[in-house]
Amino acid sequence: MKRTFVCLRGVFSGFLTLSIALTLLLLAGGYATAQQKDATGEPWPLAVRIMSYGKYEEAAWAHLQQIGVKYLFMAVPAPADVEAVSAKLKTHGLTPVVFRGSADLSKDTFAQELEPQFATCQKMGVQYLFLSAKRGESPKEAAYERLRAAGEVAKKYGVIIALETHPDLGTNGDVQIETMKAVNHPNVRVNFDTANITYYNQNTTAVDELRKSIGLVATVEFKDHSGAFETWEFPVLGQGVVDFPAVVSMLREQGYSGPVTLEFEGTKGVDLTEEQTLKAIADSVAYARSIGVFK
Numbered sequence: 001m002k003r004t005f006v007c008l009r010g011v012f013s014g015f016l017t018l019s020i021a022l023t024l025l026l027l028a029g030g031y032a033t034a035q036q037k038d039a040t041g042e043p044w045p046l047a048v049r050i051m052s053y054g055k056y057e058e059a060a061w062a063h064l065q066q067i068g069v070k071y072l073f074m075a076v077p078a079p080a081d082v083e084a085v086s087a088k089l090k091t092h093g094l095t096p097v098v099f100r101g102s103a104d105l106s107k108d109t110f111a112q113e114l115e116p117q118f119a120t121c122q123k124m125g126v127q128y129l130f131l132s133a134k135r136g137e138s139p140k141e142a143a144y145e146r147l148r149a150a151g152e153v154a155k156k157y158g159v160i161i162a163l164e165t166h167p168d169l170g171t172n173g174d175v176q177i178e179t180m181k182a183v184n185h186p187n188v189r190v191n192f193d194t195a196n197i198t199y200y201n202q203n204t205t206a207v208d209e210l211r212k213s214i215g216l217v218a219t220v221e222f223k224d225h226s227g228a229f230e231t232w233e234f235p236v237l238g239q240g241v242v243d244f245p246a247v248v249s250m251l252r253e254q255g256y257s258g259p260v261t262l263e264f265e266g267t268k269g270v271d272l273t274e275e276q277t278l279k280a281i282a283d284s285v286a287y288a289r290s291i292g293v294f295k
Helices: 002-040 049-066 081-093 110-124 140-156 173-183 196-200 206-216 246-255 276-291
Strands: 046-049 072-077 095-100 128-131 160-163 186-194 217-222 260-262
Touching: 046 095, 046 276, 049 276, 072 246, 081 110, 081 196, 081 206, 095 110, 095 276, 110 128, 110 140, 128 217, 140 160, 140 173, 140 186, 160 217, 173 186, 173 206, 186 206, 206 217, 206 246, 217 246
Parallel strands: 046 072, 046 260, 072 095, 095 128, 128 160, 160 186, 186 217, 217 260
Antiparallel strands: none
């Protein structure tokens, strides 16, 4: 009997030790997962700009589904097309996260032109309206006032205007800061295009300029560039001069929570086939995913 008791006590002791070990292991695993989450943050939705497909845009719908992309950057649909576009998006398992808008900043009707587009954004659940706003011959002060007025209208619909990295209101980090300070509206922000920095500027990098204006950035566009000033060479992501890992690291450090959209524009004068275009976009998506922070 005594021997049996000793054996049972040994079994119980071993079981208790194993239980403690498993508990510690689970706790350690949970801690590691939390640490990893803290280090990387929540994954960003990775959207592809459908216009990157050029004349093969119709093939984009099935192709994006095939390569597992779930988010889209596209032109804002006309009010009459909202129902049909929504149905097409649903069929292909795609969710728009940024719409490209259009309005003439050189005119006093700028905000009025945008209002129906804001309404479509609201109806389709899109928070960001991308704009390449050109002021033409209008004075900067007039452009600032129109953007501020548009921001006030956008606010009613829960929309943020994201101004593209284009001259002369968003050429680089310094200009973006100047414009945002002058407009002074929380619903007017920056779309930071990583490739346009070296296209429109010399002796700087996307990382250097992002460091300046990151606090004003609402959307980020991943696009690569050869680095040659005003040279239309926008290769597959990871094949140009943009330091994407450094960009991602900076965005994470600053707690960026907006969408990341991917654009491929190719090289001027080089006409790609449909197969080549689809491969370039698929390779760009694969590179972005290799960074490990996208869904």
